[in-house]
Amino acid sequence: MTEPALTETDELLYAVDAEGIARITLNRPQARNALTFAMYERLHGLAEAIDADPAIRAVVIQGAGGRAFAAGTDIAQFRAFSTPEDALGYERFMDRVLGALERCAKPTIAAVAGACTGGGAAIAAACDLRIATRDARFGFPIARTLGNCLSVGNLRRLSALVGAARVKEMIFTARLVEAEEARAIGLVSEVVEDAGALAERATALARLVAGHAPLTLAATKEGLRRVRDGAPSESGDDLILQCYTSADFREGMEAFLGKRPPQWTGR
Secondary structure: OOOOOOOOOEEEEEOOOOOEEEEEOOOHHHHEEEEEHHHHHHHHHHHHHHHOOOOOEEEEEEEOOOOOEEOOOOOOOOOOOHHHHHHHHHHHHHHHHHHHHHOOOOEEEEOOOOOOHHHHHHHHOOEEEEEEEHHHHHEOOOOOOOOOOOOOOHHHHHHHHOOHHHHHHHHHOOOOOOOHHHHHOOOEEEOOHHHHHHHHHHHHHHHHHHOOHHHHHHHHHHHHHHHHHOOOHHHHHHHHHHHHHHHHHHHHHHHHHHOOOOOOOOO
């Protein structure tokens, strides 16, 4: 694939292995992987490029260093804010970045170790699957720290994951949700012991979903996004046709009847 031009050469790393698994690493461990605007822009470009690349079958997003997935947006980025346009522009920028990640047709996995707060938690919430280490902590402590707020798009996404009442409680109390509670409320699907186990499990999970029918996964995630946003039932007709009229559907039938593994192509 042709990668987007680098906006930061070392703060957001990207690689694709021979199995078609892409890895995006937030790489500012000295700052608990707090994101700069350039890192967000790079993430947006990668999400769009990955979506367009048929060779990529799954994506893992992780933080470097083992102490944090991402501790939100680098606060220094806000010092220049002075007008209403600055505030609105930032939240629209974030909605654009997270929307591109959410709309990417490839399955996305957030591998969370340590702190996952603010913008980092928003990135994890925009992924399809989330797994975490036992020391992971999730939250939006903005009522205690910055005094800003989440966009309606972020609130909608979080409410779909854990419910509006829980989102309100998390933000009002400014507390961080620990890993086992995150699993209990459905914010993460698995909790593993440490960073080493997280890397191993993220790879295994990526390989698992990469081996499944890509059109089925893409239609499921897009259909659920439309359900969350209140789309009518008939708005999914294109997704039904995309799957049922595909070469993959024909291949799936023939493979099932022939008692052999299907060879998915995404077409």
